Amino acid sequence: MATRCGACENTSTLHEPVTPVTQYATPELINAIAYEGHDPGADPAWAVSGAVSREEYARWCRHACGMACLRMVLTHRDGDAPPLLELLHGVRKAGGYVEQADGSVKGLIYAPFVEYVRDTHRLDAHVRTGMDTAALTQELDAGRMVIASVHKEIRRPERPAPGRGGHLVLVIGHHDGMVHFRNPSGHRPDTVTAHLPAERFAEFFAGRGIVVTPARR
Template sequence: MPPPPCCADPRTDQPYPPHDPVPVVTQYASPELIGDIAYGGHDAADDPRWRESAAPTHNAYRRWCRHICGMACLRMILLHRDAGTAPNLFQLLSGARAFGAYTRDTDGIHGMFYDPFAAYAYETHDLDATVHREMRMDELLGLLAAGHMVMASVSKEIRRPHLTPPRRGGHLILATGLDDGHILFRNPSGHTPDTTAAALPTERFATFFAGRGISIDVSPTGRQRPAPHARTRQVTS
């Protein structure tokens, strides 16, 4: 199917309308448990719906669920652009690992690394991804106004915007547009409906923003997309 109008029309309006609809994808299989996982001491691996994540094993889910906010962002982009069709989280993770976006050793899991992720997004999913090692707030706003989506590095505490975060960065959210002085975004680890599909005033968003991220131009590049089977190798446990 063709992309939605917000992904296909020439970028002439300023600001460009927010991307819509963008489905919510959480990095945990049970969104209703995220609050307890984040603040109640609940073991993220103790999730009765873990199979719904498409993890190949429970052990794989336990190992990776805290690390796949970037894959949740990517899946939301693809579901939006491709009319509800996208590989599952662990298929995306497998593909990203093949490009080096994550590594795993005796010290644990490292990543998501932006440059190999951008290569993966382009080569496998025909997404024009640009790495921004430094991104000012005005640059973020300009990208959103121009119709880009942005995977922005923020504090995970952005789900509690009334608090001052102890640090910035460490978590990825998907910014989808601007509306009346607010940044609209999807948070893969939001713990309530209004924090998974969220909006914050730009000045408050800046409190959590680490000043780096990946901008995604979702308009068609004209390249032929790979066959679906190229995306489906599973993560091994």
């Protein structure tokens, strides 16, 4: 028996609508960014991200998959949400991203992210590890969504999975054996708004993520 989300227009185990959000300002550039060495900082639409400068957008867009997931959850619940970089500013302040001495970025760090979304957005969330497909399905059946760690090559599922984890997608439900999700770095519309057989999804899934309850309070 599925639990109703409250923010949803339907009663199935699939949240709807969930408007897709990509981590890059221009979705049409993602194929070139991912596979042709295109510089994401050269995106003419960078300002829609809410970044204070093109340099800031260029520095952070590759790390913004979790922010795109959060933006989709909040929009599902509230009808709108702050821009990506505004969310990222809050998460950074909370300790969810750490700039290392060598200039690299560590993050998204789940625990501070969870604290931030609880405190700032009143979003019920918790970290979960060791999830298999059954555990993932149980969370979805309870009306939750899962910001799930998958390999970024989940956008090309016709190829063997090169690994598990490292990139975040938003799992919004399941139906007829299919896991439905939104991929912030999908390189085509049908890989941003995507679904895969559960066993295929599992090949990319690291079993960890952040479980969120998008219901209105």
